[in-house]
Structure formats: C-alpha cells, structure tokens
Amino acid sequence: MASKRKATQGAVKASRMSRISTPGSVTPRRIESDYSHGPSGLPDQRNTIIAQNVQKLDISSFPYMLSPGIIDSASEYFQPGQKRDLTALKLKPDHHNRPLWIDGWGKLTLENFHPLAPRVQDFLTTIAEPTSRPAFLHEYRLTTHSLYAAVSVGLNPKDIIRTLKLFLKNEMPPNVIAYITHCGKSYGKVKIVLKSNKYFVETADPAVLQMLLKDPEIGPCRVQNAEEITTSVSTMAGLAIAGTKDAADMRVAERVEDQVERNSRVEEVYYAALGEDDDEDDVQDALHAFQIEDEKVGTVAQRCLALLYPALQEYDFRNDYINANLEIDLRPATQIRPYQEQGLSKMFGNGRAKSGIIVLPCGAGKTLVGVTAACTIKKGVVVLATSNMSAIQWKNEFVKWSSINPDNIAIFSSDCKSLFTGNSGIIITTYSMATNSRERAHESANMIKFLQSREWGLMLLDEVHVVPAEMFRSVIGTIKSHAKLGLTATLLREDDKIEDLNFLIGPKLYEANWMELSQQGHIATVQCAEVWCPMSTEFYEEYMKANARNRSLFCVMNPSKFQACQYLINYHENRGDKIIVFSDSVYALEAYARKLMRPYLYGGTGNAERQEILDLFRNSQHCNTLFLSKIGDTSLDLPEATCLIQISSQYGSRRQEAQRLGRILRAKRRSEEGFNAFFYSLVSKDTVEMVFSSRRQAFLADQGYAFKVITHFKNIEKTPDLAFATPEARHELLQKVIAELESKSWKQEEERESAALLADGNLFYGPDGKPSRTAVSGAGDRSAKKIVKRKSGPHSDFFRSLRRENERRKKLA
C-alpha cells in the first residue's frame, strides 16, 4: 500500500506539470505518470494518435453514400449539405406497425404516439442521446458516447442493430450499421478492474484477451506467476441499491422487482426479436482476466485506447477489503423515485460501480441520487460542489437522507474547513478549492494533502456541465477515486468539452425526460411565457445610440417592462403565489426592488441580511416577492417559490434559463391538483433581448416546454399605483438611466456582485461576471454551435490536434 501511494503522488506532480488531456475512461493519472518521464516531444505525438483513434470512432468517418431513391420535383429541396435525402432507405411493407425512422447520420425519429413507443423509448435512452422531446415526434441521436454508454451497460452491437431493425420503419443505412459494429467492437470489451486491491484486465472475449496478452506493450505488464482467471459474470442479484434494500419498506422492494421485471421485459423485446439460442450469450458470460502490475495500469489503458479498445473502469466495491467501510445507509423513511432508481440501476447494473453521468432536471432530486450512490458503495466519498453555498446544502442533504454521523462529514471551502474523525468519511469541497493552484494557507494545504493522499470509493461531481475541462482534469487527476458519478441537469452536447467529460468521467448513464417527470408530478408543471415589452421612442433612441454593453441597461429599465413586472407581481401575489424576480443587472435589481418596495438579494448583500431576507420570504405571509441577482440562479433552495419573473438575463445562455426554471420545478405545492408554476421572461421589443430570448429557450423547447408570447396585458393600466404611467415619469427615468451610465457607479455594484460570486466559488460565472466559458451549451443545432465556437476560448491541446487532423483530412478528401 505504501508503494502505491508513492506512485500516485508522482502522478499528482505529473498531472500538474502537463496539461495533456487524457481521453479514455481510464484513470488518467497513471497514464501521465508513465509519460512524465518520457521525452518532451512525446505528448504531442501521443495526442495525434489519440486524435486519430477517436476520429475513427466518430460517425463522420462513416459517411452516408446512398443517392436518393426517389427523384422528383421535390428532390431539389433536399440537396446534399445540411439537407438529407433518405429516400433510398426503403420502407418495410408493414412500416405502420413500427414507430421509428433512422437517417444516415445516426438520427432517430420516434413516433411517440405509437403503441410501441414506451418500450422503444427505454431502448433509445440506453443507446442514443435525446435531442428533442416535445409531444408527438421525438428525436434521438446515436453518438460515439451514447453507444459507449450502451455497450458499457452490457448491450452488444449485434443486439443494438437487431433491435433497431425491429423498430425501424425504413431500412437501416449500411454506414450506420458499420458504425455501430465498429464502436461495439471497440467499446466495453476491455475493463480494468480494481479487485482486492489488485488490478485486473478483464474481457469477455477470449480472442481479445489473447491479442492483449500477445501485445508487445501489454504483455510484459502482466503479473508473472498469476494465473489467468475465468469467472462467471457477476450479476446484480447479490446487490441491492441502497434505499431499495430496506426491508422495512416493502413497497420499495416491490418497486425494485418491478424495475427488474421491466428491464427484463425490455430486454425480452429486443432479444425476442433475435430468435437465437442463448449459446453465444453463455459463452460471453464467462469473463477472462489477468492481473497487471499496479504501476503499469496507465500503460495498459493507453495502449488499449491505441488499439481501439478503450478500457472501462469499474469498481468492484463489494470485494474491496482494503479501503475502510463507511457507516452510511439511507434513512428508513427515505424513498427514492422510480427514475432515480432507473438511473442508479444503470450505474450498478452488473454489481459493480460504473463511472458515468446521470442527467436529471433541476429539482428532480439529483442530490438524493448522489446520496444513494454513496450509501450503496459505503466507502469514502468526495463531493465536488459548485459553490460554498451548495457545499453546505450537500452536507444538509446527506444528514437529511442518510444515517451518517454528521461528524463524519467534512467541508472544505473558502469559508469552512473541517476534517472528519474516523478512518472513512465524506468530504465536501468546491471545484475551485480543490483546484486552486495559488499559494495556499497552511490549513488549506493540509486539506488538499488530505484529499489527495486518500483513495476514495466514490467521487460525486455536481453540475458537471459548468466545470471547465482543465479544472476537471486537474480534479480527477489529483483526487483518487474508484468510481465517479457526474450529476447535471443540462448536459451539453456537441461541444468539445463534453467529449472531455465523457472520457474523463464516463458515459452518460441516464437522462430523464422532463415532460414525463412533470406529468408524474415529480417536478412542477410550468407555464412558460415570454412577455414582449414595447420600448418607447425616447428609450429606443437612446438604446440605439448606446454601445452594446450599455444597451442592456436600457432594455431592462424600459418603463413598460417595469410596468409588466409590476402587473405580474400584483397579479400573482393576489393569487397567493410566491414570486422570485431575477435580474442580472444589479442596478436594475435595486431600482426595481426599491420602487416596488420588495426585498432584494445580490452578491453585495451581507450574510446576516441574506439569511434574514430568505427566512422572511420562506415563512412570512407578508413577503411574497423576492428580487434576486445571478447569485440566486443555482444554489438557493426556495421551494416556496411558485412564480418566476426574469427581467434581465445573460445573453443567449440556455443553461441559465434551464437553471432558473429549476428554481420553481421543486415547488412545494407541485403535487396539488391542477397546480401550475409560472415562468415569465420579460423582453424589450426590437432589442437584442428578443434574439437572445429565443436562443435561451431552445433547450427547454426541445424538452417539450412551450413558450407563450404575451404582447399585452389586459387592464394593465388599472394596476394600482402603476409606475411610470405619465410621460414625465418616464422621461425622468430615462434621464436617470443616462446619468447612471455616465457616472458608472453601477459598475461598482456589478464588481461587488462578481466578487461575491467569486468568493462563493461559484463556477457558473467567470471572474468578469459573464458566464464561464463552458456555459453556452449546444443542443445540436447549428446556430448553437456557432455561438460555442465564437465564445469558447482555445481548446485543449488534444482537441486542437483532433481538429487539425480533421481539417487535414478534409483537404485531402
């Protein structure tokens, strides 16, 4: 054990020195430790190799080549390029009985109203990424990562293809078949498993095993004298996910059975179609493994990737006798919901813990999923939170849901540093603390040492989508954990950073359907509306004169927007709603709140005052509206809120939109019959806000949310004490705004806000108060990708080389 520690400490140093990305689900630290001794020119070369290999796994290497099967006058609308003519893929005679289409780029379109749809949905969420899930037709996309995830939960490419064929209306394009087969060949065949503190390379395919053993690089890594072992696949039978095991709660147990039954039914669907004996499966059930030397894990993992067999990492925690167990269990009263269970069952599918990402909407109980995973593994846990505030919430949630002794939970954040006493425990820290490379105080240095010197059973990564890839690499490289679980509400897609995530943490294991959860009452039903506020000529003239930065102030201070806000507050307070008003502009926040005489919170608000205001909002009947700046986007938990009004927002950030919506998804009253939460986005007409607004909504729209446009409120002029009702008042306001812009005092407030965000360790916004670079998400359409390209800074070396490689190939082609 001592020697092992030494090796990993070396790795820590290495990973700090090198900024090389390490795609591959293997533990990166070990790869780097091997290469830190190599010649300096090597990493570049290695990146090229990896880039080539990764590219071989992308569908763009398998172009769709069929020419249109129908040529008529409509063909001109589907010329190559972005347009896709798939008329060559003939329909099956009984296509009415099948619910699915496929295109030559891996896109699947599902008739959600088809009787078979629920079953197909289950299957598709396993093998593909959902990209659009409104009412009637859903779209999914097969990607390298989704197939990786599918294979890692035990589906083989043959099953995937056959099952797809079973559900498809049209013929499957040969290139997609080739692509799936190709991915399947590579993915999930090889696993590196840490068992009884010995590393094994494991595979179900004897041929692969032989190939690996004969490989000049991997062969020598094998521990001599150790026998090649063949075991049967362990199943989930012996394992119950925490929370489902509680015999006291029979209903939960029944649900597990239901779940298992459902799973097996799904499998039946796609195995029944195969009409083949299980002989082959029996053969595959045997696992072959050989032990490798601890120090060589990196070499093996990297070589596996080079051989196009990226190795999955699984944690056989039940057979881990080295790391101390943690006394933790879910409280008997704690119940987990079916979809949380479904996600977790993907993680613990074969009795071991797989690393990966679970995607749940805000308010759907991501924390409980994390807590349950911790209770299942029962080893030391590291939680990485996005801010100090959320770190404290994580601690509270652990205490609330599980039986853990609160003394065994440590917090390491900029304003709290505590250690746990026992030999195992939970430590909650923030990304920025864990990666802060600046000079540390003695206390912090000790904490970091503590974090890095241990071997953790589980690493919980909260809000994985906002963390810059560099930070990730550093966290994952320096803190050693056997299993990693990423949690997020809005997983970015089509974004380079996501590639990093998938390779660094693991495949996406589960993604919930927002609309479904809302229909089942797990999250609140929300009515979304975009309110168009006309701008008076006077304001508009000033708006046109102003520079881009100042324009936003005119947008938010638009008197008719103010009136709309006042009207909505009035209306919803009378209905008995609790309202949060969001404003990114601190000046506007203050101006609105003061004029309407409601409390407001922003980065500059003192801690005591903040607590007081929050308590007031939560408990008092006389305080029903709260104005919040960006600091409230994420961490504040206010389940009392039932109505949201957004008066200014961060450019076209879909993530912010989704995150803010998340504030009301967990509304306490959501289970009331016919309850609706409300989300209003106020935009000034004919300004940039209109453009941004539609971009912001794209993600939620693809989840099935419909945004109603409101252009006029009836009887708004009858609102009592309506502000800025006279031209004089409006003129005065305009002069004030102009004076404000000239005095620039508002910038100080913004700076205070930014400073507060920074001090909080909040990752959602960069030091300048703008969204951090990863914040603009791409959900697969072109416009989004354009934004990503424009806004994101330089990419990692690895992806730069990948791009170079791609461009070079394009030129050659």
Added chain:
Amino acid sequence: MSTSSLRSFEYLESLPGTVFKRLYRQPSTALAIFRRMLPHLAKSFVMALLYHSHPLPVADLEQWVRPDSRRERDQALSLLERLHILSIVLNPNSPRAYALTNPFKQSLRLALTGGGDHQSFGVPCDTPDKHSVDVDFLDDFARAQWEGILHYMVGSTGIGMQGGEEVSQGVKKLLELGGLVEIKGRRVEITQAGFSFLLQEINAQVWTLLIFYLENAESVSDMRRFRTLDPFRSQANISVCQLNMDPVDVLSFLFMLGSLELGQDYSLTTLTPTQVKMLDDLRDFGIVYQRKSSSRRFYPTRLATTLTSDAGALRTVSAGFDNALRAGGDSKGFIVIETNYRIYAYTSSPLQIAVLALFSRLSTRYPNMVAGRISRESIRRAIQTGITSDQIISYLGTHAHPQMRKNVPVLPPTVVDQIRLWQIEGERMKATGGFLFKDFVTAEEYDNLANYADEVGVLVWRSDKRRMFFVTRHEQIAAYLRNRPKKLT
C-alpha cells in the same frame, strides 16, 4: 357554401340578364345551376314553382317558411332573383306574385323529364374508340395535368419529373392574368391569392381557374397560336387578335361537361366552333382528354364530371380525387407541428413538399415523411411573397395529423401566436396618404412653401437637403401659391 360556388356566383351575377336568357336555353345549364348553385331552400322554392301554372302570391310563399328563418328565406329569394330564375309578376289586379322565368322553367322541365333535341347533355360517340381509355387512365391524366399546374405555381420546375406535366404557355399566362403568380425575371413567384388558391379544395380550384378562363378566354386561346413563337412577342399580339369567344358558349359547355359521364367518350359534332376551340385549353387543365387535337371525340375527366355535382356528392368525389392527388398520403391530415417549431409531414407528394417549403425550412426526407422546422426567417420569407400568417395557420390546421386533432386546440397555441407575431413584426409601417412637393427651383421658394405648410398644419415630412416635403392636403397650399403676390414676373 363552398368557395367555388361563391366564386362562380360572383362571375355569374355580373352577367347581364340577356346572357342568362341565352344560357338557360340549354337544359344542361339550367340543371347545373339548379344543382350546383342553389341552397336547399332555394331548390325547394324552384321545385314547388316548377309545375305551378300560375304565379304564386308573395304572401303565400312567405307562409311556407317559419318566421324565425326569415333571413334564410330572404337570402334564397334574393339569390334566385339575381340569377334570373325567379321574377316578381306585377299585375295591377292581383297581389305581387312569384314565377319562374321562362327559358329556365322550360329547360329545367326538359332536363328532368327528358325529350327535345337540344343535345345539351352531350352526344356519346356511336362508334367504338380504337384507342379507348379507361377511368384510371383519365384520373392519371387529370392528376398529372392539374398537379403540373400547381407545381408550376409553387415554383418547382417540374421538367422531366414524374407527377408533373410541362405547363402550357396558355395556362401560365392564365395564372399570371389571374394574379395567382408573378413572373419576376425568370422566376415564378406565388402570390397571396395564389397561396389561397392552393389551400382550396380541388373543385374550387378548378372553378377559380375556369372563371379566369372565362374572363380571359381570348388571350389564353390566343397564346396557343403563338406557343411555338417567342412568348414575349405573342403577348404583344393579344390585343390585336380578338377572338370572338362567346361567354354563353363557354359557360354552356362547362355546365354541359358537368353532366357528362366519366369514362364515356363524346362526339364533337354538336359542339359550337368556340367549344371545339376550348377543348384544347380544357385539355391543358386536365378537364377533358383528347388523344390529339384533330380527334373527333373527347373524354371528360373526373375534374369535368364533378364540376356541377351538388355539394354533398362533390365533397366525397373531390375527397376521392384529393386522395389520388396525394398519391398515397393520408387524406385526413399529415402534418405534425411541435411546440419547438419542428414540423413533420407524412407525405411523399412533391407538390405537398413544395407547398411546405414555401413557409418552412425542410431538412430531411424519408420515403414517407419529410422533416424540417419553421422559423422566423422561413415565415418572413413566406410573408414577403404575400402569403399571410393566417393562411399558413389554416393550412397547418386543415392538414393536421390525426394525432394532433386529439388536442384542443389542434395546433399548439404558442406556435399559432408566434406565426402571427412574426407577421405583425413586419407590419409596422404606417401609411399616410398625401402629396409630395419637389423640384423647387430656389431654396427660398422651397422654404417659403414648406414653412407655410407647417404653419397650416399639413406638413408631414420635409427634407431641406433634397428640397422636398410631404403634406396631407394640398388645397391650402395651392390657394397660397395662387394668391401670393406675384413678385417680378
């Protein structure tokens, strides 16, 4: 009442009474007008009066109708009068009374009881056709011709493609004269009227086109003579060659076609020269089939035989034909529009795809489905060509997929609102009528007058640089100009 009958009414009502008299001499016309154009109540009146020997006193007729349906009664009576079917007999000794007008009464009696030698229901050929064709062939022919026309309208080239025939110069000219398309350079652009036309059911479309034909028969037929020549030259020649096509002949022929039997071949012998000439054009529309121009026989297609069916029968027949037009598509509805503006259409018809492409951005085509999305840009583009948001919404609603019809309302309200808003967004121009004063010789004169206009409060806009100003009224300024002291001149 369907759009088609409205359209034909408008035309018919504009005709002078003498034309009606001549029209009603043909029993087929009388029957067709009776069947196609009249609401049920009007039909009852006609039937009741048809064999009535004496005029019926107004008071008696009014008693037939319940007092609470007076509005319908008045409408029916007024329509009958406008179509010159019913007239009021004024006799000093007796009260005002209604009677059917004479040629109509006789012709309708003849049509119902048979007899006479008017031959207005066509004369079937008495010799078998060596190149006989069946109903399927006729349907295919009609479909190809008609789809070709619609294709041309939505701007698909249609050349050498299946499902669309090359459209004749005459038809092209007719579409342009009817304001259904605009020729911009070498491009054909559909107009707002054209898009409304596309959204109509096929029978209404046929009528609309035929009315245009009636109004422009000369120029269209004329096109034929020059079809091999340069189209620009032939246009110039239209006014020169006035072909004397008698509208009564044309109308009678159309009404006759409606009474013919599908699949039967008819002889040309009883046709007037105008009617024979028309056959060429009707063949372009797909209304009749003639193997070649010199052939002595013609076949009416389904487009012809359903021309004057009564409303009920028409709907089913045209639905059947629509089905054929849609070539296997779901006749009930095929479009799904989602709240995230994605649009999916279960269709393989190039025509329907072309219509969708007018207002959406299509991206993917499967053998039985196309997918795309509507966006601000795609809707704005459609609106620029003159299509209205309401037309798009009505198209989406009419053709909504059965799954969508389970919802109330059928279309997602957010999408409907948004389409409207996209249109309104572009309609913020406010027009002010008035007069522009320009070309002032001296700055002094300009200043003087512009200032005066301002003083009297009629000035809307002025540009000192360009010496122009715009006023709402000019009378005062004109008076001012007249009255001002003539200086040096």
